[in-house]
Amino acid sequence: xxxxxxxxxxxxxxxxxxxxxxxxxxxxxxxxxxxxxxxxxxxxxxxxxxxxxxxxxxxxxxxxxxxxxxxxxxxxxxxxxxxxxxxxxxxxxxxxxxxxxxxxx
Numbered sequence: 001x002x003x004x005x006x007x008x009x010x011x012x013x014x015x016x017x018x019x020x021x022x023x024x025x026x027x028x029x030x031x032x033x034x035x036x037x038x039x040x041x042x043x044x045x046x047x048x049x050x051x052x053x054x055x056x057x058x059x060x061x062x063x064x065x066x067x068x069x070x071x072x073x074x075x076x077x078x079x080x081x082x083x084x085x086x087x088x089x090x091x092x093x094x095x096x097x098x099x100x101x102x103x104x105x
Contacts (some may be wrong), residue, residue, distance in 0.1 A: 003050040004039050006058060006075045010045050012089075013070035020065055029073065033058075047072035059084030059105035 010029055012022045020028070030041060033049045041047030051058050055077050063073050063086045072087035074095065082101035089095055096102045 001036070003035065003052060004054070004058075004077045004079060005048065005050050006033075006077055007051065008033060008047050008062070008073065010066075010073040011071065012045075013067065015070055016069075017067040017070060025065050025067070026073060029062050032062045032064065042070040048102055053080040055080075055084050055101070056103045056105065059086060059103065063087075063105055075081075 012026045014022050017056060030047070033039070033047065035049045035051040036063050037050035038039045039047065039049045051063060055075070059073070059075055062075065066073060066086060068087055070087070072085065072089055074085045076083040080101065082103070083096070083099035084103045084105050085095060
C-alpha cells in the first residue's frame with residue numbers, strides 16, 4: 001500500500017451552516033483526514049497526514065462537510081507538489097503559483 005503525505009491548512013467560518021456548527025465542521029475535517037498511517041495535528045488549523053487517496057480524492061473527502069461559500073482548505077502533497085484547494089480563496093493566483101498540479105475541489 002502506497003501512502004501520500006498531505007500538509008493541510010484550513011479556516012472554518014464562525015457560522016452554523018446547514019445545521020453544522022463551526023466545531024462540527026472542524027471535527028469533520030480532522031476525522032476525515034486521519035489516514036491509515038501517521039497523523040500530526042497539534043495546531044488549530046494545520047495538520048499533516050498520510051492517505052492512500054490521490055490529491056483530488058483526498059480534497060473532496062476532507063471537505064465533504066465544509067461550506068464552499070465560507071470555509072477554506074488547502075492541502076498539498078510535497079511528493080508530487082500537487083495542491084487541492086476549496087472555498088473562497090482570495091489570493092488564488094498567488095497560491096497556485098507555488099504548485100505544479102492544482103485542483104479546485
